[in-house]
Amino acid sequence: MKHKHNFFIILTSCFFLTSCGLASKDLFKGNIYNSPVFAENYYDFWDSQLANFKGTQGELLESKNLFRTYQEFLSTGLDQQAAVYSYFWLPKYYEGEGNYSYYRKMNSVDSSFNYHYLSKLYDGQMFCGGDFQLSRVQINENGFGQYFDKEGNSPKYFAMNFKASIDYTNTTLLNKIHEVDPTVIGTDGDYYHLSNIQMTVSIYTKDSEGIKKYDYINNLNDVKTNHYESYTGLEYEFFGFSLENLPNKSRVVGYSISFNFEDPACNIAKNILGENLDYSLMVYEVMFPFSSWH
Amino acid sequence: MKNKLVSYSPVVIFLILEVLAFVTFSFGNSFLLYGILGIIILALILLVSFKEIKVDGLVRSGFFIFPLFIFGVITVLSNCFNGTNIIDVTTKVFIPISLVCFSACGAILSLNKSFKISTALLVIYSTIALLTLLNFIVTMCQFGPFHTIFYKEYYMYYGGVKSSVGAQGMAYALVGYQFNEVTLGYYSLFPSLLLTSSIMLFFTSYKKDKWIFLAYLFFSLLAFISLLFSPNKLSLITDVVVLVIIAILILFSKKILSGKIIKIGSLILILLAIIGIVLLFFNAQDWGWLSGFKNFISNNAFLNKIFNGNYIAENIKGILNNLFTKDKIFGFYLSYPIYDIPVAPSNSWFFDNLFTSGFFGAIFFLFALVFAIFGLNKYMKYSNDDLKDKTLLYGFIITFMIYNLISGDINYLIFKQSYNFLFTSGPFLVVVCLFAYANSKGRCDYNLFLEKEAINETQA
Numbered sequence: 001m002k003h004k005h006n007f008f009i010i011l012t013s014c015f016f017l018t019s020c021g022l023a024s025k026d027l028f029k030g031n032i033y034n035s036p037v038f039a040e041n042y043y044d045f046w047d048s049q050l051a052n053f054k055g056t057q058g059e060l061l062e063s064k065n066l067f068r069t070y071q072e073f074l075s076t077g078l079d080q081q082a083a084v085y086s087y088f089w090l091p092k093y094y095e096g097e098g099n100y101s102y103y104r105k106m107n108s109v110d111s112s113f114n115y116h117y118l119s120k121l122y123d124g125q126m127f128c129g130g131d132f133q134l135s136r137v138q139i140n141e142n143g144f145g146q147y148f149d150k151e152g153n154s155p156k157y158f159a160m161n162f163k164a165s166i167d168y169t170n171t172t173l174l175n176k177i178h179e180v181d182p183t184v185i186g187t188d189g190d191y192y193h194l195s196n197i198q199m200t201v202s203i204y205t206k207d208s209e210g211i212k213k214y215d216y217i218n219n220l221n222d223v224k225t226n227h228y229e230s231y232t233g234l235e236y237e238f239f240g241f242s243l244e245n246l247p248n249k250s251r252v253v254g255y256s257i258s259f260n261f262e263d264p265a266c267n268i269a270k271n272i273l274g275e276n277l278d279y280s281l282m283v284y285e286v287m288f289p290f291s292s293w294h
Numbered sequence: 295m296k297n298k299l300v301s302y303s304p305v306v307i308f309l310i311l312e313v314l315a316f317v318t319f320s321f322g323n324s325f326l327l328y329g330i331l332g333i334i335i336l337a338l339i340l341l342v343s344f345k346e347i348k349v350d351g352l353v354r355s356g357f358f359i360f361p362l363f364i365f366g367v368i369t370v371l372s373n374c375f376n377g378t379n380i381i382d383v384t385t386k387v388f389i390p391i392s393l394v395c396f397s398a399c400g401a402i403l404s405l406n407k408s409f410k411i412s413t414a415l416l417v418i419y420s421t422i423a424l425l426t427l428l429n430f431i432v433t434m435c436q437f438g439p440f441h442t443i444f445y446k447e448y449y450m451y452y453g454g455v456k457s458s459v460g461a462q463g464m465a466y467a468l469v470g471y472q473f474n475e476v477t478l479g480y481y482s483l484f485p486s487l488l489l490t491s492s493i494m495l496f497f498t499s500y501k502k503d504k505w506i507f508l509a510y511l512f513f514s515l516l517a518f519i520s521l522l523f524s525p526n527k528l529s530l531i532t533d534v535v536v537l538v539i540i541a542i543l544i545l546f547s548k549k550i551l552s553g554k555i556i557k558i559g560s561l562i563l564i565l566l567a568i569i570g571i572v573l574l575f576f577n578a579q580d581w582g583w584l585s586g587f588k589n590f591i592s593n594n595a596f597l598n599k600i601f602n603g604n605y606i607a608e609n610i611k612g613i614l615n616n617l618f619t620k621d622k623i624f625g626f627y628l629s630y631p632i633y634d635i636p637v638a639p640s641n642s643w644f645f646d647n648l649f650t651s652g653f654f655g656a657i658f659f660l661f662a663l664v665f666a667i668f669g670l671n672k673y674m675k676y677s678n679d680d681l682k683d684k685t686l687l688y689g690f691i692i693t694f695m696i697y698n699l700i701s702g703d704i705n706y707l708i709f710k711q712s713y714n715f716l717f718t719s720g721p722f723l724v725v726v727c728l729f730a731y732a733n734s735k736g737r738c739d740y741n742l743f744l745e746k747e748a749i750n751e752t753q754a
Binding site: 023030107117119121135 | 435436441449450451454456460466709
């Protein structure tokens with residue numbers, strides 16, 4: 001009787017395994033975030049471990065060795081080896097020796113970065129290359145937060161390749177904006193205007209007391225902002241900063257990105273035309289170079 | 295000296311059973327290792343059993359082993375393996391070597407008195423049960439039960455790209471030393487094989503053999519639950535086929551179904567198979583005079599679904615259409631030069647042998663298989679092994695071959711490039727060993743039966 005009792009306890013407890021669903025949390029419906037409707041493509045998911053930090057302020061840290069272009073990045077000396085790599089102009093299917101993103105992409109640092117929807121940010125593809133939504137993560141001001149599968153140890157700097165974009169599919173509204181002020185949105189062939197962003201990159205570390213949030217807040221002025229989908233490479237920002245002042249950086253467990261913006265086209269749409277124009281950041285790549293993961 | 299060697303027979307048999315377990319488990323997924331182990335176990339069994347080997351036995355087994363060897367050699371020299379780095383040179387050489395070693399070992403085991411097929415089958419089924427259990431637990435942990443239904447049209451992202459297979463076609467399995475995302479066809483192979491353990495339940499009873507009964511009951515339940523919790527259209531078809539095989543075997547063994555019905559049924563199936571292959575071949579060709587026939591198929595919804603309307607049929611068409619073009623008669627390429635038309639492997643060993651080994655390699659494989667099946671039938675009828683063991687062995691072998699005929703996945707890893715050829719897989723080497731055992735034992739016991747009949751006639 002006792003053996004039967006134990007057997008059924010073991011059998012029942014096996015079914016509790018089914019509540020894990022570890023991989024099922026990373027399953028996404030078919031063509032999610034790949035809609036022709038601009039506003040349907042926002043990835044605004046925060047992992048549950050970071051959900052409580054959404055909208056809160058962490059400890060403010062100064063962004064040292066800030067850079068906004070590849071040339072500025074090279075001049076910081078954060079990555080001495082990068083000087084021999086060519087500018088990451090080539091899309092991922094031309095990756096190979098001499099290409100910066102090929103050597104610094106996160107999925108070559110640790111295989112855990114191959115998983116999840118956000119693996120798009122760790123595959124070395126810095127540009128659209130004609131892949132549009134398939135190559136990037138589109139975010140709104142709420143941004144997203146990722147809790148890593150492993151803990152990172154001592155990343156040297158944070159780098160992110162992105163471009164800003166308004167809803168270029170809303171051609172009717174864009175034409176109206178052009179009529180109000182042609183200097184903001186020009187004619188065809190004129191791919192971008194300028195906007196201002198207050199970018200907040202938060203790094204999360206873990207210690208005996210739990211998870212701590214550290215904010216790197218930067219005002220980025222004159223950010224090239226797409227008003228026409230293109231992949232010429234001109235509209236991208238290679239943005240980042242040193243992580244030398246990050247406390248407890250032997251246990252980096254996650255990061256989040258959110259932002260505020262000031263865009264003249266959106267202002268015209270809202271204040272003059274009484275309409276809403278979507279604004280987003282298209283993030284192509286995120287890197288934590290020179291880190292180890294366990 | 296000779297007596298001393300023979301006395302080590304039980305130890306050698308134990309080692310061979312360990313190797314069979316290791317290879318069935320596909321531990322390490324290293325074909326090179328299986329090949330080396332094959333050489334070792336053949337050497338060991340030869341040392342302790344050389345006295346039992348007779349010339350006519352060698353000849354009988356040779357009809358199975360020799361074509362397999364030729365198949366292996368042709369495969370190594372085929373377009374698929376020659377000039378590519380899919381498998382390196384040292385490992386390629388072990389394709390014919392492994393096939394010969396495991397088949398020869400199986401044939402010689404049938405002559406060794408220390409070897410008990412019931413023990414070997416228990417070891418093999420226990421190993422498959424362990425593998426099935428591990429795969430089942432990990433898949434349930436990752437996806438939960440019935441994920442193939444709940445997560446239909448859901449995809450994983452890997453390397454920045456949506457997976458080619460949705461969650462409904464995905465599971466986890468131990469490959470090498472880690473659990474990987476695999477196709478459901480590969481995952482379902484092991485529980486489908488394990489399901490044949492239910493045959494034993496019809497031949498033993500709890501009262502007679504308590505622990506054997508409980509073991510096989512556990513295997514059957516595990517297989518059933520594993521398949522139930524990850525249902526899929528293709529695996530449902532293969533499961534029905536497996537259950538029909540099991541039912542026919544049990545009815546035939548218990549003499550409820552007569553041998554004549556089996557014979558007639560087999561002949562009908564073979565005829566249908568030949569007609570099906572001929573139709574597939576003609577449907578794949580671009581010959582003008584076949585346009586009427588091809589239109590008839592494409593205009594019929596049911597026939598179109600079978601012959602044209604699925605990716606397996608498309609791949610089979612690609613193989614059959616290009617088989618006699620350029621140098622494809624010597625096998626297809628896994629990676630194609632730009633000027634050539636890419637052809638993908640099908641889901642079936644029958645057509646994949648044309649792909650990997652070319653036309654002549656496939657013919658030799660078929661010859662070995664047909665000879666082995668005749669030997670298997672003799673084993674069922676004349677061998678003095680226990681009926682339950684014979685039925686179980688028959689079920690295991692036939693299920694493996696038929697499962698891989700319908701759902702034999704070469705590209706089984708979803709996020710990594712790796713090829714699971716039938717002849718480099720651990721379970722196939724074990725099947726080859728069992729085939730050779732049954733073939734040798736069946737023909738040997740058939741000869742004994744004929745001798746007895748002759749003696750009885752003389753006495754009468």
